[in-house]
Amino acid sequence: MVRCCRLAGPALQDLLANIESVVFDCDGVLWYGTRAIPGAVQLVATLKAEGKRVFFLSNNSSGTRAGYLDKLLAMGFPAELRDIYVTAHFAATYLKQQARLEGKVYLMGGDALAQELRDAGWLSLRPDPAVRAVLLGFDPHFNYTKLVRAIDYLRQPDCLFLATNTDSCIPMGGGRLLPGTGSLLASVQCASQRRATVLGKPSPLMFQQIVRDCGLDRRRVVMIGDRLDTDILMGSRCGVCTILYFKNKERKGDKKKTDVPER
Amino acid sequence: MVRCCRLAGPALQDLLANIESVVFDCDGVLWYGTRAIPGAVQLVATLKAEGKRVFFLSNNSSGTRAGYLDKLLAMGFPAELRDIYVTAHFAATYLKQQARLEGKVYLMGGDALAQELRDAGWLSLRPDPAVRAVLLGFDPHFNYTKLVRAIDYLRQPDCLFLATNTDSCIPMGGGRLLPGTGSLLASVQCASQRRATVLGKPSPLMFQQIVRDCGLDRRRVVMIGDRLDTDILMGSRCGVCTILYFKNKERKGDKKKTDVPER
Numbered sequence: 001m002v003r004c005c006r007l008a009g010p011a012l013q014d015l016l017a018n019i020e021s022v023v024f025d026c027d028g029v030l031w032y033g034t035r036a037i038p039g040a041v042q043l044v045a046t047l048k049a050e051g052k053r054v055f056f057l058s059n060n061s062s063g064t065r066a067g068y069l070d071k072l073l074a075m076g077f078p079a080e081l082r083d084i085y086v087t088a089h090f091a092a093t094y095l096k097q098q099a100r101l102e103g104k105v106y107l108m109g110g111d112a113l114a115q116e117l118r119d120a121g122w123l124s125l126r127p128d129p130a131v132r133a134v135l136l137g138f139d140p141h142f143n144y145t146k147l148v149r150a151i152d153y154l155r156q157p158d159c160l161f162l163a164t165n166t167d168s169c170i171p172m173g174g175g176r177l178l179p180g181t182g183s184l185l186a187s188v189q190c191a192s193q194r195r196a197t198v199l200g201k202p203s204p205l206m207f208q209q210i211v212r213d214c215g216l217d218r219r220r221v222v223m224i225g226d227r228l229d230t231d232i233l234m235g236s237r238c239g240v241c242t243i244l245y246f247k248n249k250e251r252k253g254d255k256k257k258t259d260v261p262e263r
Numbered sequence: 264m265v266r267c268c269r270l271a272g273p274a275l276q277d278l279l280a281n282i283e284s285v286v287f288d289c290d291g292v293l294w295y296g297t298r299a300i301p302g303a304v305q306l307v308a309t310l311k312a313e314g315k316r317v318f319f320l321s322n323n324s325s326g327t328r329a330g331y332l333d334k335l336l337a338m339g340f341p342a343e344l345r346d347i348y349v350t351a352h353f354a355a356t357y358l359k360q361q362a363r364l365e366g367k368v369y370l371m372g373g374d375a376l377a378q379e380l381r382d383a384g385w386l387s388l389r390p391d392p393a394v395r396a397v398l399l400g401f402d403p404h405f406n407y408t409k410l411v412r413a414i415d416y417l418r419q420p421d422c423l424f425l426a427t428n429t430d431s432c433i434p435m436g437g438g439r440l441l442p443g444t445g446s447l448l449a450s451v452q453c454a455s456q457r458r459a460t461v462l463g464k465p466s467p468l469m470f471q472q473i474v475r476d477c478g479l480d481r482r483r484v485v486m487i488g489d490r491l492d493t494d495i496l497m498g499s500r501c502g503v504c505t506i507l508y509f510k511n512k513e514r515k516g517d518k519k520k521t522d523v524p525e526r
Contacts (some may be wrong), residue, residue, distance in 0.1 A: 143406035147442045155438065168453045175418065179410045183454035190431045191446035 025225035059200035061137030087164035103132030133160035165200030202233035288488035322463035324400030350427035366395030396423035428463030465496035
């Protein structure tokens, strides 16, 4: 049963009183581009001062955890490396802890993903019979040759197929869009006739990792995001309370709560 | 109501007696690669000797009509240029006759498509405000930069969006596959959030062009192909009788008839 309400004043206080951990989406909730959203730094600082644990969760596969930490600290957010969950780092964690990968990974993705795979000794950029997984992230150098190589690996049924996220586009302001990882994924899935395991939101995998790492009580977690199809859907799938943050469409500072959005 | 039967002997004679025109798929029906399928040249010659009109229809956007004519003649098929319908040439015909295009075309595709657009004065390879259509065919040089440019054009609602075909893969023998135009199309459609007008089979557009050009009586046409999802589906959508040609799965020379396959 879905129950939604506008969150302000006592309703917000009631909600937060029962909460131990807050999981923030980053882009569009804490910042736009390189500018913190007014009030966001103060909100995170207040939550932490009240003893709540704050996590930072992003589907963006172009950033390392260290890069996110630098960005958060530069904007004034109180943050720690262990509380940052991004798909590049999580891809390596997943391959190690869940998939227990033995072999190499064929990557279509950017520098952050390459660094994570290189650190784990998995990176394979040339044709390689040791490849046991294909990983797709945001790749501005995606091309037909990479697609050919990916589907050659994916012909092997035991070759894992992972994607960092399914966001079809990246909004660039002025109504302009850049193709997102989801649009590249559509191509690899169509050609390989296989579906990737998706690591980022709305998949529950990254949140499950936080629970595994930190032993959270799901009844005392709130997920705050600006997108129904990623942030709120992930929170719903994970059975946690969610807050949808509205930009533009509401008065400044308004927030909405969606307890159990459609799964 | 679907009615299927095995075609041989009298049943085949009965069918052909009533037929005026035969539309052949090419690859996998008349030839594999550069070798004519045994009996195919003789079949086409016999049909033509009996006064039937024979058309050659292909989704492959990598060939010009002249190239197809050369290939057909080199293998010994009796063929004429006017009876060859391929997506590269049809794309130009469609833009001229149906869309009545005024402006340029942004192409993701190979040499045959580029030649057709160049001949019509429509080819635009650089960013160009005169672009009014995006055309996608088989493009071994497909990349992220092209995808960015395509969705920039497709933001304009009056920009046409055409694709030669939706074949997800190209079988290469030995179980190997190359990504087909359909897999590139999946990416552009996902990023642009638009659906392309598909020119090739199973779209009825190419067959409708034959009818328009030659005034065929659909009740006296048979479509012969080796794929249910392109050839037979197109024939069914166009209301013509279809013959599904089986490779490998049946005894040599066996054919099956599918009168009204699922639409």
